[in-house]
Structures are given as C-alpha cells and as structure tokens.
Amino acid sequence: MSLGQNDLLQYLNQQMNPQLFEDYAPNGLQIEGAKSLNKLAFAVSATQESIKAAVDWGAQGLVVHHGVLWKYQGARAIGGAWGERLKLCIKNDLNLYAYHLPLDAHGEFGNAVALANKIGMKNLAPFALLKNQPMGTKGELLSGITVQQFKAKLELLLEHPVIVASHDETKIINTIGIITGGANNEWVKALDDGLDAYLTGEISEYNWHDAREAGVHYFAGGHHATEKFGIQSLMDKIKKEYLNIDVKFFDSHNPA
Numbered sequence: 001m002s003l004g005q006n007d008l009l010q011y012l013n014q015q016m017n018p019q020l021f022e023d024y025a026p027n028g029l030q031i032e033g034a035k036s037l038n039k040l041a042f043a044v045s046a047t048q049e050s051i052k053a054a055v056d057w058g059a060q061g062l063v064v065h066h067g068v069l070w071k072y073q074g075a076r077a078i079g080g081a082w083g084e085r086l087k088l089c090i091k092n093d094l095n096l097y098a099y100h101l102p103l104d105a106h107g108e109f110g111n112a113v114a115l116a117n118k119i120g121m122k123n124l125a126p127f128a129l130l131k132n133q134p135m136g137t138k139g140e141l142l143s144g145i146t147v148q149q150f151k152a153k154l155e156l157l158l159e160h161p162v163i164v165a166s167h168d169e170t171k172i173i174n175t176i177g178i179i180t181g182g183a184n185n186e187w188v189k190a191l192d193d194g195l196d197a198y199l200t201g202e203i204s205e206y207n208w209h210d211a212r213e214a215g216v217h218y219f220a221g222g223h224h225a226t227e228k229f230g231i232q233s234l235m236d237k238i239k240k241e242y243l244n245i246d247v248k249f250f251d252s253h254n255p256a
Contacts, residue, residue, distance in 0.1 A: 002036035003245050005029075005095055008061065011238075016102035022131050023101045030067045031086065033095035034060040039246045042235040044227050044254075046096055048085055053250040055092045062089075065111070065231050067098025103230050104180060105134045109237055111180040111230030112136035115199075118157055118229055119176075127177045128189040135186065136179035138195060144172040147217050150197070160225035160255070165208040165218040173197045173217055180226040191216050201226040202256075224254035 009029050018027035030046075041054035045066035054062040068085050078086055089096050104111045107126065112135075116124055120142050126134035145153070147169040154162045176197045177190035183200045184207050190198035191214050198216055201223035211218035232249050239247045 002038040003040070003242055005032070005035050005037065005061070008037060008040075008095075009097065011241075012063070012097060012099065015234075015237075016099050016106060018099065018102045020133055021101045021105070024072065025067055025070045025098065025100045027099050027102055028097065029095060030069050030098050031089040031094070031096040033089065033093040037061045037095065037245065039248075040235075040238065042231050042247065042249045043252065044224055044231055045252070046085060046089075046098065047252060048081070048088065049252050050250050051085055051088045051094065051096075055088065055094060057248060057250075059094065059248075061095040061097065063097045063099075063231065063234065065098070065100060065103050065227055067096060067100070069098075101130075101133070101135070103234070104136065104227075106230070107134075107137075109230060109233035110137070111227045112178040114229035114233040115180060115226060116176075116178055119153070121176065127193070128179055128183075128186050135183065136177060138175065138177040138190075138193060140175050141173065144174045147171055147173060147197075151219065154199070154219060154221050158221045158225040160222040162222075163203050163208075163220040165203065165211045165220075167212045167215060167217075171196075171217065180230070181223050187211050187216055187218050188214075199226070222254075223256055224252070 037060040039059040041059040041062045043050035046064045046068050121139040124139040127138035128135040147166045173196040175195040177195045178199045181201045184204050187198040199219045203220035
C-alpha cells in the first residue's frame with residue numbers, strides 16, 4: 001500500500017504547523033515528484049549525496065530539515081552544484097519535503113526535544129521564543145554533572161567533538177537550554193532564563209568570550225551532529241502511523 005504525495009504533505013503540515021513560523025525557507029513540498037510513495041527516505045540535508053542515496057534505494061520521497069530552497073538565494077539560474085540537486089530530484093521523480101524552524105521547535109519530535117531525550121533530560125519546556133514560537137527546549141538533567149563530564153557524554157552521543165566555553169569546567173550543571181544547529185547568539189536566552197548551560201551546534205569567536213564572562217557554560221556540538229535526531233524521530237513516528245511504507249535514514253559525514 002502506498003502513501004499519496006498530497007496525503008503525506010497534509011500530514012506533515014498538520015504535525016508541524018509551518019504557517020506559524022516566519023522562516024528563511026519555504027516549508028513543505030519543495031519539489032514535486034511521484035504521486036504515490038511506498039519508500040520514504042530521510043536526511044538532515046538535501047545534498048547530492050543524500051538525494052542520490054534516496055534514489056538508489058528506490059525512494060519516491062525524501063524528507064529533510066535543510067531543503068534546497070532558501071529566501072536569501074532569490075531568483076537564480078538552476079545550474080552548478082546546487083542546480084544538480086534540483087535536477088536529481090526532478091529527473092528521478094523524487095518528492096522533496098523540507099521543514100526548517102518547525103522541525104527545530106516541535107515539542108514531540110523536534111530537533112531540540114529529540115536531543116534532550118537522548119541526553120536524558122526531564123521537565124522539558126519551550127525555550128527561546130521567536131515571534132511567539134519556540135526555537136528549542138529547556139529542562140533539567142536527571143542528576144547534576146560537571147561541565148567536563150557533560151562534554152564527554154555529548155561527544156559519545158553526537159559522535160562529534162564538542163567545543164566548551166566555560167569559566168570553570170569543574171562546575172556542576174543541572175539545567176540546560178537547547179537550540180540545535182546555528183543558534184550561536186541565542187545563548188543569552190539561557191542567561192535570561194537563569195539556566196546553567198546552553199547547547200547548540202556552532203560557536204563564534206566572540207560567543208566563547210561572552211558566554212564565559214557571563215557565567216553560562218556554552219557547548220557547541222556541531223550543526224549537523226545536533227540535528228540528526230529530530231528527523232529520525234519524525235521518521236519513527238511516520239513508520240508507526242503508516243505501517244505499510246518503508247522508511248530509511250541516510251546520514252552524511254559532516255564535521256561542521
């Protein structure tokens with residue numbers, strides 16, 4: 001039994017409510033392909049690698065966090081390496097679904113919540129509102145842990161080096177705010193909420209100094225690495241609700 005192209009789009013939109021977000025990209029169906037799907041691939045980003053992997057697997061659809069269309073691009077010719085991504089989808093009749101901020105923020109399977117669950121956090125709540133919508137989640141660790149210990153735990157979980165900006169790595173942390181990906185400057189939201197620590201994907205030179213001096217323990221675990229779990233949580237949810245569709249996650253090596 002297959003799943004209709006528009007049925008999947010309606011389901012995803014109902015789950016993530018993209019209309020509530022002022023985003024940098026169009027959320028939803030970015031490239032239209034086959035009208036029915038029996039294999040649905042998932043990836044963090046729509047790259048040539050992930051698109052080819054989905055096509056080779058025989059998928060009719062690919063669901064990602066980072067799509068191929070962004071507002072900053074403006075009107076442009078479909079060419080070069082970027083254009084090849086679009087052409088690969090079109091040539092192979094592959095539907096491309098992309099959800100950016102809605103997937104970051106979702107309270108059940110979003111990037112931040114999925115990462116918090118992997119870490120083992122409790123009392124989760126929305127974190128860092130942007131135009132009345134949360135960008136992440138905040139909560140408590142099951143038990144206090146030193147900055148050094150938490151860094152080691154994250155590196156095992158993320159399979160990625162973690163940069164730490166801390167005034168004292170022997171300090172115990174109990175509360176954390178999480179926004180995955182490239183939310184460098186949002187560490188101040190953790191400061192505003194009185195949290196011990198902040199976890200995101202990236203860090204800039206000045207963030208390191210600013211967070212340390214303010215007393216917030218800042219952890220940067222990699223943009224890609226911190227955003228692997230939300231898309232997989234969404235995949236698991238779809239598999240449970242649509243038992244007759246095959247799903248598969250395609251990871252990519254990305255140190256950034």
